[in-house]
Amino acid sequence: MKRIIRYRLLIIWLVALTGLAASCGSGAKRLNKRVTFWRTDKIPYGTYYAYEQLQQLFPDASVLINKRSPDRYKTFSLKNKEEEEEAYNNYDDQKTNYIIISNQVIPDDDEIAAILGMVARGQHVFISALRISETLLDSLHLKTAFYTSAYNTDDSLTISVNNPVTNDSVSYTYPGYALDNYFVEVDSSITSILGKDKYGRPNFVQFNYEGGGSLYIHLAPTAFTNFFLLHKNNKTYYDNVLSYLPKNSDVVRWDEYFRYHTKGNDSGSGGKGKGLFGAGSWLSKQPGLARAMWLLLILMLIIYLFESKRKQRIIPVIQPLKNASVDFVKTIGRLYFQRHDNKNLALKMTVHFQDYVRSRYGIRASLSDPEFEKRLAWKTGYNVNNLKNLLYYMNMLQDEYSVSDEALLELNSKLEHFYKHA
Structure with missing residues (x-):
């Protein structure tokens, strides 16, 4: 033996x-298809190249990393209050370009007031994200077609921007994820349209304030990724867009605060992405x-x-409780409803999908393997585009810091359609 x-x-x-x-x-x-917008990532959808080119675009400015909230009171501590007060005042005295490129920019009410206050005092703020706070957009009389562009997984992007010198409109394209959005409502009395999508719909606007400051809202952040900027002559798009910011600025601040902070959540990443397999x-x-x-x-x-x-040892047989399955479902349902842990629930739905595919079709489920997508489509006869969209969506939610109710319902709808038609 x-x-x-x-x-x-x-x-x-x-x-x-x-x-x-x-x-x-x-x-x-x-091809690494993760969309991070992270300044240290050299993958296709990172922003390493965009960050490194800032010094060339603003040669006389100091390029700094911003990790604090725009709301001065949110970051003050009792020990260093005087030092932070002095730093804040110095920050206000400088000519600053504040650049935010992220998956989402969802400031709380105090932070929105702080951003608008910065612009009113003569600073310049540029925001480009897949999702931007509806409260901030409403204060600017803006409305987007979608609450987030993360679901727009078209395999190409075409956008245009007005040349800041000649005012001519120049178009750029690349064969990657679109992930863009557009404005359906714009107040022309206070808004200048600087860029549009391939259908001529505005996606880049400017607001000028009496104090000399300006605020820019941009809805196609993939235009700042390595993939887009290194494709043909697309670097010119980057130069044209950021040339609207004044070149004589003293400081260019690249924001990292909103990468992990949503509506005042100061918990940070919590070590996200670290560890052996992070x-x-x-x-x-x-x-x-x-x-x-x-x-x-x-x-x-x-x-x-x-x-x-x-x-x-021999495991004793335990008789199940009456109607245990119903009680279990009710208990789990109450637990998730009380905790409102959408991210955890989305991960469990993804694991259930992988187990379903493995047990029913005998395919080892690997969401990032293109061969898995082809095998599953062939075995199930399910629409290839729908399957590709489902797998990308599950991958995207795994990288999100938090999952909204709308995103969770969208995932459930896609899974139910697969279970019904596969």
């Missing part, structure tokens, strides 16, 4: 070593090694289960 167990363990280890060698030896590169870890940048490590962990788990099966 012991000889048979040793033989099985030897086979398992040989399979593990073979998988490790195959994974590490694979030199195939795949999005920001070194191992995540080595896909072959990461797959091999997961394979080793799974094999170790199998070995543990084989060994523990021979030694575990």
Whole structure:
């Protein structure tokens, strides 16, 4: 019996070593489709190139990273109140360009008042995001077609901007995610339209204030990603858009505060993206090694289960409670309703989808593997575009810091359509 167990363990280890060698030896590169808008990311949808070009566009300005709220009172501490007060006053005295490029910009009421106050005092604020606070838009008499453009997964983007010198409109395009939005309501008496989408609908506007400041709202943030700017001559779009900001500014502040703060949430990222397999870890940048490590962990788990099966005690049979399934569903429903943890619920819905595909169609579910998408579409006969949209949407929600009720309902609708028609 012991000889048979040793033989099985030897086979398992040989399979593990073979998988490790195959994974590490694979030199195939795949396009990283994660949309981060992060200044340190050199992936297609990061903003490393846009950030690095700021110094060339504003040669006389200091480029700084902003990690504090625009509301001065939100960031003051009792110990350093005098120092922070002095820093705030110096910040106000300087000619500043404040640039925010993020997945979402959802300030609370005090932060909105602080942003508008900065502009009224002569500062210049540029905001480009997939989703912008409706309260901020309402204060500017703006209304967008969609509350977020994260669902617009078209595989190309065409936009135009007015040249700040000649006022000629120049169009730019690239073969990547669109993720753009447009304005359906604009108050022409206070708004200047600087850019449009491919259908001629405004997506970039300017507001000038009597104090000399200006506020810019832009609805196509993918135009600042590495993929877009390095495609053909699209760098000119970047130059034209940011040339509306004054070049004689003393400071250019690249914002990181709104990346993790939504309506006054000061919890930050909470270590998001860190750890061994997190999005920001070194191992995540080595896909072959990461797959091999997961394979080793799974094999170790199998070995543990084989060994523990021979030694575990007999588990007594516990009679289930009457109508246990209904009680369980009610309990879980109340739990999620009280906690309102949409992100956790979205992750569990994704895991349930993966388990359903694995058990029903015998396909190992990997949302980021394009071969999985092709196999699942072939086996189920489900519409390829709908399936592609569903997989991208689940991937996108995993990267979101929080999931709104509308986004959760949208995910449920897509999953129900798949279960019904697949």
